Structures are given as structure tokens and as C-alpha cells.
Amino acid sequence: MTPDFLNTIEVILNGLMTGVMYSLVALGFVLIFKASGIFNYAQGVMALFAALTLVGFQTGQIPFAHLVNQIFGTQVHHWGSGMNNLIAILLTILVMILFAWLVEKLVLQHLVNQEPIILFMATIGLAFFMEGVGDLMWGADLKTLDVGIPSGGSFWWEDVTRTWVSEGYEYYGMYIDLLDVWAAGIAVLLVTILTLFSQYTKTGRALRAVADDHQAALTVGISLRSIWVIVWSIAGVVALVAGIMWGSKSGVQFSLSLIALKALPVLILGGFTSIPGAIIGGLIIGVGEKLFEFWVGPLIGGATENWFAYVLALFFLMFRPQGLFGERIIERV
Amino acid sequence: MQDTVKEDDILLEVRNISLSFGGVKALENISFDIRKGEVRAIIGPNGAGKSSMLNVINGFYHPQEGEIWFDGKLRHHMKPHQVAKLGIARTFQNIALFKGMSTLDNLMTGRYIKMHANLFSQMAWIGPAQREEIEHRQKVEEIIDFLKIQSIRKTPVGKLPYGMQKRVELGRALAAESKLLLLDEPMAGMNLEEKEDMCRFVLDVNEQFGTTIALIEHDMGVVMDISNRVVVLDYGKKLADGSPDEVRNNEEVIDAYLGVSHD
Amino acid sequence: MFYRESGDFKTSYLQDQQIFPILQDRVFVAVVIAFAFLVVPFLINDYWEKSVLLPVLIWSLAAIGLNILTGYCGQVSLGTGGFMAVGAYASYKFTTAFPELNLFIVVLLSGGVTAMVGILFGLPSLRIKGFYLAVATLASQFFLVWLFNKVPWFYNYSASGQINAPERLIAGIAITGPNAPPWATYLFCLIFVVVFALVAKNLTRGRFGRSWMAIRDMDIAAEIIGVAPLKAKLSAFCISSFYIGIAGALFFLVYLGAVEPTEAFGIDKSFLVLFMIIIGGLGSILGSFIGAAFMFLMPVLIKNILVNGVGWSPDIVAHLILMIVGGLIMFFLIVEPHGLAQLWRVAKEKLRLWPFPH
Numbered sequence: 001m002t003p004d005f006l007n008t009i010e011v012i013l014n015g016l017m018t019g020v021m022y023s024l025v026a027l028g029f030v031l032i033f034k035a036s037g038i039f040n041y042a043q044g045v046m047a048l049f050a051a052l053t054l055v056g057f058q059t060g061q062i063p064f065a066h067l068v069n070q071i072f073g074t075q076v077h078h079w080g081s082g083m084n085n086l087i088a089i090l091l092t093i094l095v096m097i098l099f100a101w102l103v104e105k106l107v108l109q110h111l112v113n114q115e116p117i118i119l120f121m122a123t124i125g126l127a128f129f130m131e132g133v134g135d136l137m138w139g140a141d142l143k144t145l146d147v148g149i150p151s152g153g154s155f156w157w158e159d160v161t162r163t164w165v166s167e168g169y170e171y172y173g174m175y176i177d178l179l180d181v182w183a184a185g186i187a188v189l190l191v192t193i194l195t196l197f198s199q200y201t202k203t204g205r206a207l208r209a210v211a212d213d214h215q216a217a218l219t220v221g222i223s224l225r226s227i228w229v230i231v232w233s234i235a236g237v238v239a240l241v242a243g244i245m246w247g248s249k250s251g252v253q254f255s256l257s258l259i260a261l262k263a264l265p266v267l268i269l270g271g272f273t274s275i276p277g278a279i280i281g282g283l284i285i286g287v288g289e290k291l292f293e294f295w296v297g298p299l300i301g302g303a304t305e306n307w308f309a310y311v312l313a314l315f316f317l318m319f320r321p322q323g324l325f326g327e328r329i330i331e332r333v
Numbered sequence: 334m335q336d337t338v339k340e341d342d343i344l345l346e347v348r349n350i351s352l353s354f355g356g357v358k359a360l361e362n363i364s365f366d367i368r369k370g371e372v373r374a375i376i377g378p379n380g381a382g383k384s385s386m387l388n389v390i391n392g393f394y395h396p397q398e399g400e401i402w403f404d405g406k407l408r409h410h411m412k413p414h415q416v417a418k419l420g421i422a423r424t425f426q427n428i429a430l431f432k433g434m435s436t437l438d439n440l441m442t443g444r445y446i447k448m449h450a451n452l453f454s455q456m457a458w459i460g461p462a463q464r465e466e467i468e469h470r471q472k473v474e475e476i477i478d479f480l481k482i483q484s485i486r487k488t489p490v491g492k493l494p495y496g497m498q499k500r501v502e503l504g505r506a507l508a509a510e511s512k513l514l515l516l517d518e519p520m521a522g523m524n525l526e527e528k529e530d531m532c533r534f535v536l537d538v539n540e541q542f543g544t545t546i547a548l549i550e551h552d553m554g555v556v557m558d559i560s561n562r563v564v565v566l567d568y569g570k571k572l573a574d575g576s577p578d579e580v581r582n583n584e585e586v587i588d589a590y591l592g593v594s595h596d
Numbered sequence: 597m598f599y600r601e602s603g604d605f606k607t608s609y610l611q612d613q614q615i616f617p618i619l620q621d622r623v624f625v626a627v628v629i630a631f632a633f634l635v636v637p638f639l640i641n642d643y644w645e646k647s648v649l650l651p652v653l654i655w656s657l658a659a660i661g662l663n664i665l666t667g668y669c670g671q672v673s674l675g676t677g678g679f680m681a682v683g684a685y686a687s688y689k690f691t692t693a694f695p696e697l698n699l700f701i702v703v704l705l706s707g708g709v710t711a712m713v714g715i716l717f718g719l720p721s722l723r724i725k726g727f728y729l730a731v732a733t734l735a736s737q738f739f740l741v742w743l744f745n746k747v748p749w750f751y752n753y754s755a756s757g758q759i760n761a762p763e764r765l766i767a768g769i770a771i772t773g774p775n776a777p778p779w780a781t782y783l784f785c786l787i788f789v790v791v792f793a794l795v796a797k798n799l800t801r802g803r804f805g806r807s808w809m810a811i812r813d814m815d816i817a818a819e820i821i822g823v824a825p826l827k828a829k830l831s832a833f834c835i836s837s838f839y840i841g842i843a844g845a846l847f848f849l850v851y852l853g854a855v856e857p858t859e860a861f862g863i864d865k866s867f868l869v870l871f872m873i874i875i876g877g878l879g880s881i882l883g884s885f886i887g888a889a890f891m892f893l894m895p896v897l898i899k900n901i902l903v904n905g906v907g908w909s910p911d912i913v914a915h916l917i918l919m920i921v922g923g924l925i926m927f928f929l930i931v932e933p934h935g936l937a938q939l940w941r942v943a944k945e946k947l948r949l950w951p952f953p954h
Contacts, residue, residue, distance in 0.1 A: 391820055393816070393820070412819070412824075413816075413819040413820045414819045414820070414822050414823055414824045414825070416820075417819075417820060417821055417822030418822055422821065423820055425817065429816060430813075430817070431810050431812075431813035431814055431818075432813050432814070433809060433813050433879065434806070434809055434813065438806060438809070441806055442806040442807070442809075442810050442818075442821065442823075443821055445803065445806065445807060445821055445822050445823055446821070450802070450803060452799075452804065452831075455798060455799055455803060455804055456795045457795075457798065458798040462802060463610070465803075466609075466802060466803075467608075467609045467610055470609040470613070471609065474609075505821065509822070
């Protein structure tokens with residue numbers, strides 16, 4: 001095999017890994033959209049918020065320390081000692097559930113029966129609000145997040161791939177980040193758990209019922225409000241997982257919330273209501289943008305990853321508006 | 334109504350229309366005609382394909398087979414807005430008004446196809462655009478007077494009660510001054526008084542403006558009273574076609590409607 | 597109690613179709629416009645020009661543009677920043693390629709170019725709706741900004757990748773460049789805003805506006821009364837982009853003077869304008885002004901009070917503002933989806949009936 005060919009494979013592999021990350025965020029979108037028809041723009045900020053909170057608990061930060069100091073002239077920052085990873089994660093999950101409850105109580109409940117586009121715009125407002133809260137609570141500085149997931153290049157893989165090259169070429173092996181491999185594994189695990197949950201538990205059945213038909217679900221005694229809280233909580237947990245992965249990779253900071261924007265074209269490809277769609281859509285976008293940058297990028301100035309996903313989604317929309325796995329929309333008069 | 338009909342008295346004719354969604358047949362080999370100046374009712378039990386038939390006529394659905402002749406010409410594949418320009422207007426079963434707009438604006442929008450001022454004269458609101466606006470406002474005011482909805486002229490239609498909304502929707506369809514008016518259950522969900530009013534309007538439209546009307550209605554009393562001819566659909570097939578009396582006495586129709594047991 | 601229409605009888609449809617049917621409104625608007633043209637230019641200084649008047653005027657124009665598309669035609673766009681960039685870069689190319697070209701014409705042509713680009717990116721709206729379209733407009737946002745960053749022709753191969761507005765005069769007075777006097781830049785923008793606000797009002801109350809609103813409220817019914825969705829949506833995209841392009845051109849030429857695309861026309865600008873029309877009022881020209889003024893001035897005011905007044909750190913205040921903006925958006929969508937303009941209308945309604953509300 002020539003180094004060029006091996007390089008291409010490396011690009012594809014890395015694209016797949018990035019794609020998994022996109023899928024993780026898209027998954028949160030799909031969950032909420034299926035259960036409530038809400039296109040939750042704030043999903044990315046939820047990931048940021050969850051990651052910020054986790055780091056805050058780990059390092060023992062005092063919430064709103066900056067604000068408190070500013071108002072009362074005090075000098076508080078930390079509780080003195082941090083927390084065990086596991087406890088911190090559990091506490092963060094609790095925070096995300098509390099958040100879900102608050103969102104339902106304060107926002108969604110008042111927007112029932114509004115048009116989807118109004119709800120969409122409300123979640124944009126929610127995203128801004130949460131970003132402000134997250135920054136005020138934990139500070140806007142770049143934080144490192146480490147929950148003990150291995151990271152860095154895999155030397156084993158580098159050694160293995162180095163032997164693949166044909167005679168007479170120089171090749172240094174493929175680089176693949178262990179963190180990405182772990183992320184892929186965790187994503188698979190998460191999807192499996194979610195699938196089992198929705199297939200085999202009572203709550204899961206209720207979720208699917210609501211996704212099929214709100215009205216009908218109400219008539220058989222399912223409480224829409226508690227379903228929404230549950231769904232937003234699950235989406236919060238998914239956001240936490242995505243936040244941990246992205247945060248471990250590139251640090252916890254504002255740009256993390258921008259991955260939400262990348263998840264949007266993923267959804268368009270995969271369809272808004274399909275979990276497998278979100279995963280495959282993520283992979284296509286991940287591989288597509290990396291390959292495009294690798295092949296075409298150098299010819300037109302690079303940084304095509306900024307827009308490739310959207311333009312791909314745009315073309316896709318023209319031919320298959322319901323996505324790869326979405327149901328066909330039949331309009332009735 | 335004349336009893337003998339010549340060929341050129343026919344406004345619309347559908348020939349052998351078949352329409353299916355996936356494997357489900359909504360309409361099967363339906364043919365009938367609508368004569369100029371008549372009130373034509375399409376009746377049938379729920380799911381008989383009545384609304385599908387209207388959707389075919391105004392171009393929202395495209396039948397797999399069959400021909401539609403309008404005003405003596407074969408109509409080719411057309412989009413709904415092109416059909417509107419031919420002179421077919423309609424109302425909907427579930428009110429489809431422009432909820433964010435006032436009654437007046439809804440009616441003015443109904444005259445869209447009659448207005449032609451170009452973009453630049455619209456921008457400046459002088460010359461043709463302004464003249465046109467006033468001219469059409471007069472027409473719309475006539476319809477407002479006719480339907481007796483003067484008092485709600487500037488009310489956003491979303492705030493109006495159900496019966497009034499139905500009336501405004503009729504007004505919007507009238508504003509287009511179409512040759513053929515399709516009414517999809519104009520009296521559904523109305524109380525007796527509102528129904529009587531609506532019947533009166535339908536008949537007045539037919540007589541005063543000479544508009545041909547095709548309507549879908551469930552209330553058999555209404556249908557028998559106001560329509561000249563009735564076509565009966567059931568499960569996508571045509572059961573009967575004729576004057577109200579003929580249809581009323583048709584064995585199959587009675588079966589379909591009253592569900593006379595066949596066992 | 598003097599604010600009412602009783603006694604002010606309309607004897608023709610012409611009178612009834614005026615923009616401001618109530619006499620007091622007409623007088624008020626006339627006074628405001630006269631004040632803006634005849635008094636403000638003598639009072640204006642650098643601070644008021646750069647920090648308040650120019651940005652509010654220019655954002656109002658952008659907000660009117662987006663309101664035509666989103667508020668009137670119901671097509672949500674997140675590409676406003678990208679379209680403003682098109683206007684800015686078009687005006688840069690026109691001013692540098694044709695130094696003799698009158699600035700008014702430059703700005704109008706820039707709007708025209710943006711309108712064409714808008715039509716192109718509006719094409720998907722024929723197939724897709726709602727937030728699908730919103731996502732599709734993101735493509736224009738990211739692609740256009742990338743384009744202006746990466747293709748040197750757009751910034752005339754300058755080393756910095758920035759574009760700078762060259763000095764151009766109208767009747768011997770500099771309008772662009774560092775020597776432009778505040779009153780001149782202000783009047784230049786004011787003329788555009790007043791003329792095009794009026795044009796927007798005319799369009800939205802006439803046949804075009806009704807076809808847009810029909811598509812927004814019930815697209816199927818609109819089609820059945822003869823509104824061609826293609827024509828209605830693309831005309832909305834076209835006109836909307838024209839306004840946004842003009843706003844972008846003024847933003848660059850007159851207000852900023854020097855521009856770097858990622859910074860000046862990022863996605864945050866798209867959200868800013870969207871928020872302006874939500875808070876000001878979807879489907880309201882007046883609301884576009886109120887929303888633009890509110891969304892631009894509110895953070896400035898809070899910053900002034902907390903940073904300069906109380907002495908808080910700018911970071912914390914910036915986060916606080918984010919929270920307030922996000923909270924306000926949700927609040928308005930829940931409580932008053934028609935925005936501040938509706939509150940204003942309700943207040944007027946009350947005033948009209950005062951002192952006998954029943």
C-alpha cells in the first residue's frame with residue numbers, strides 16, 4: 001500500500017471518530033424531537049453546561065464565585081477540596097435532571113401548542129440563557145477535563161500500520177487518538193442502553209407512545225409533562241457524555257457549544273426522528289468533511305470544514321427532505 | 334334550471350379519475366360533470382373520497398388516471414395556483430384562513446390573481462398600485478356587505494368565532510370571482526341558525542353572481558334543499574348520480590348511508 | 597383623551613388605507629422625522645454617532661429585511677450575517693473598482709447583488725420548511741463568510757485580509773473614511789432608513805405583502821387562491837436580502853470603515869438580528885425599529901451602569917447580558933409573541949378608549 005492510500009485511510013478513520021462525536025450530540029436532539037416535536041437548539045450548550053458543571057464539581061469550585069465576589073467583595077473560589085470523579089458525574093446528572101425539570105416548568109409548559117418554529121426560537125433563547133448561567137456559575141476560562149479516559153496517539157496502531165506500507169516508501173504509521181476510540185465505544189454503549197430502555201421498560205414504551213401521537217398518549221393516561229422532564233433529563237445525560245468526550249479532547253470552553261451547529265446538518269441527513277439516522281448521518285458528515293478537506297481543501301484555501309457539512313445537508317435537502325431514515329411527510333388538506 | 338343540457342353548458346367534467354396513495358385507492362374510475370350555473374353536491378359516508386375529489390379538481394392531488402375538462406378544454410398537469418388562475422376557488426373542511434391577517438386582508442388576498450401592479454409601483458404606493466388597491470377594495474367591500482361582515486372588517490380572523498370564520502372563508506373564495514366554487518363541508522359544525530344563513534349565502538351566490546358551485550355536505554336535508562344534482566361516492570367509487578329525488582330513492586345509496594344490514 | 601379617531605371620519609378608501617389612519621399618529625411621525633432630519637444633525641457628536649445613532653439605524657434596516665422574510669413570509673433565516681457580508685464586500689468592490697461612482701448608487705447596487713445571492717440561497721425554501729430551512733440558511737452563513745476569507749479577489753489581495761472603506765465624497769463632503777463628519781454619515785444612513793422603511797411599509801400592506809403573509813399563515817390555502825409559492829418565497833428572499841445587503845454595505849462603509857469577515861459578520865450577527873425582530877415584533881416594521889434599538893442599546897446601557905457605574909468586571913457583565921438576552925427571548929415568545937410593537941399597539945388601544953374603557 002502506498003503512503004497516499006494509507007493517509008486516505010487515516011483521514012477516513014479520523015472522520016469516523018469525529019462523526020461519532022457529532023452523532024453523540026445529534027442523539028440528544030433526536031430524543032427530544034421524537035418525544036416533544038421540539039427542535040432543541042440548546043443541546044450543544046447543554047453539553048457545554050454539563051461539562052462545566054462536571055469540572056466545577058471535580059475541582060471543587062464554588063458556583064457563582066465571581067458574581068458573589070463582585071457583589072459582596074469577598075474572595076471565595078474553591079471549597080478547599082475537589083470531588084471523586086464518580087460522585088462528580090452523579091451530581092452533574094442530578095443537576096441536569098433539575099435543569100430538565102426547570103425548563104419544563106418555566107418554559108415548555110407555557111409554550112404547549114405553539115408552532116414548532118416558535119419553540120425552536122425559544123430554545124435559541126434558552127441556549128443564550130444557559131451559556132450566560134454556565135459562565136457566571138463556573139467562569140468562562142478554558143478548563144481541562146480529565147475523567148481518566150486514556151488519550152493521546154496509539155503507539156500500537158502506529159506500529160501495526162507502519163508495516164502495511166509497500167517496499168520502498170517511507171511511512172510513519174497512522175495516528176489515531178485513543179480518546180476517540182473510547183468515545184466510539186461509549187457511544188455504542190449509550191445507544192444500546194437507550195434502545196433497550198425504550199424497548200423494554202414501561203417508561204420507554206410511554207416515550208414511544210408520546211412520540212407516535214401526543215393526543216393518543218394522553219388519553220391512555222400518560223402524563224405528557226413528566227415524559228418531557230424524563231426526555232430532557234435523558235438528553236441532559238447524553239449531553240453530559242458528549243460534553244465529557246469533547247471536553248476531554250479539546251478542553252471545556254465556549255466553542256464546545258458550537259458543536260450543536262454541526263449536529264444540525266447531521267440531523268438533516270439522518271432525519272429528525274431516527275436514532276440510527278443520527279449515527280449514520282454523523283459518520284457521513286464526519287468522513288465527508290475530513291475527506292473533502294483532505295482532497296479539495298488545499299485547492300481552495302482550506303478550512304472547508306466550516307461549511308462543508310451545511311452545504312452537503314443543503315443539497316441533500318433538495319432531494320430527500322425527510323432525511324435518510326425519516327418518514328416521508330404526506331401533506332393533507 | 335333547464336332540463337336539457339347542451340355540451341357547452343358543461344363547466345367541468347372529470348372522466349375516469351383514479352387516484353391512489355401507495356396501495357390505497359382513494360378514487361376509482363370516477364366520472365361526472367358539473368353544468369354551468371348549477372349547485373352540485375358531492376355526498377357520501379366518511380372516507381368515501383369526497384375531499385380527495387375536490388383536491389383533484391383544484392390540482393392539489395394528481396390522479397394516476399383520467400382526464401379533467403374545464404370550460405371545454407382538457408386540463409393538463411397543473412399546480413393549485415395555476416388552477417386558481419383558471420377560475421376555480423374553494424373553501425376547506427378545516428378552516429384555512431390566514432390567521433394573522435384581518436378579515437379585510439383575507440378578502441383582499443383572495444383577489445390576488447386579479448391584481449397586477451408591479452413591484453416598483455407597489456414600493457412607491459403611487460399610480461397603478463394605489464388605484465388598483467382602491468378598486469379592489471371596492472369589490473371586497475361589496476362582498477363584505479353581501480356577507481354582512483362589516484363589523485368584523487378589521488378584526489384579526491384568528492379571534493373570530495367559528496361560524497364567522499367559515500363566513501370569512503367563503504368571502505375569500507368569493508373575492509376571486511371564480512367560475513367554479515368548491516365548498517368542502519361549508520356547514521360542518523354549525524348550529525341551525527348558522528346553517529340557514531350559510532344556505533342562504535350559497536344560494537344567493539349561485540343566483541346573484543351566477544357562480545357554479547360544487548359542495549360537499551353531510552347534512553342530507555341541506556343537500557336535498559339546495560342542490561340541483563347530486564353525485565354519491567362510497568369507498569372511492571361512484572354509487573349514484575342524479576337529481577336529489579333520484580338519489581334519495583336509490584337503493585344502493587340508502588344502503589350505504591343507513592348501513593342496512595346485508596346479512 | 598385626545599388620542600382617538602372619533603370625529604376623524606374616513607370618506608374614501610384612500611384615506612382608510614393610509615399608513616397611520618389616526619391624525620395624532622401622523623403628526624407624531626412627521627415631528628419625529630423632521631426632528632431627525634433638521635435638528636439632530638446640529639446636535640450630533642462623535643459619541644452619539646458611533647455608539648448610538650448609526651448602529652441603531654443600520655440594525656433597524658437589517659431587522660426590517662429579516663422581518664420581511666421571517667415575520668411576514670414566515671421563513672426563518674440564520675444567514676443574516678452572511679448576507680450582510682455580501683453587501684459589505686459588494687460595496688467594497690464597487691467603491692474600489694469605480695471610484696467615481698456615487699455612494700448612493702454603490703449602496704443600492706450592493707443591495708442588488710445581495711438580493712441575487714439571496715434568491716440563490718432561497719431556492720431550497722421551495723422544498724423545505726421551518727427549521728429545516730433555518731439549518732439550510734446556516735449553509736449560506738458559513739459558506740459566504742468562508743468565501744470572503746479565502747478568496748483574495750474579494751479583499752483586493754490586501755495583505756491583512758481586511759477590507760477598508762476608501763474615502764468617498766458626496767457634494768464635496770466625505771461620507772466614508774476617517775474624515776467623514778458625524779452629521780454627514782448620520783444623514784446618509786437616515787435617508788436610506790427612512791426611504792426604505794416607507795418602501796417596506798408599502799410593500800407589506802399591498803399585494804406582495806399579502807402574498808407573503810398568506811404563505812406564512814397557511815401555505816396550502818395561499819396556493820389555492822393563486823399565490824405561487826415560488827414567486828412569493830423568492831420575492832421575499834430577494835427583497836429581504838436587498839435590505840440586509842444595504843445594511844451590510846452601510847455597516848462597513850459608514851460605520852466600521854474596516855472589516856474582517858469572521859469578526860464582523862459571524863453567526864452571532866444572524867442571531868442578533870433574529871432576536872431584534874422577535875423582541876420588536878414579528879411582522880411589524882415599527883417593531884423592527886424598536887427591536888433594533890432595544891437589542892443594541894440594552895447591553896450598552898447595562899454595561900454602562902454595571903461596568904462604568906458600579907465597577908463590575910466586563911466579563912461578568914457580558915455573561916449577565918447573555919442571560920438577560922436569552923431570558924428575554926423566552927419571555928417574549930411565551931408572553932407576547934408579537935413583541936414590543938404589540939405592547940405599543942395595546943397601549944395605544946387603551947389610550948384611545950380612555951377614560952371610558954368599556
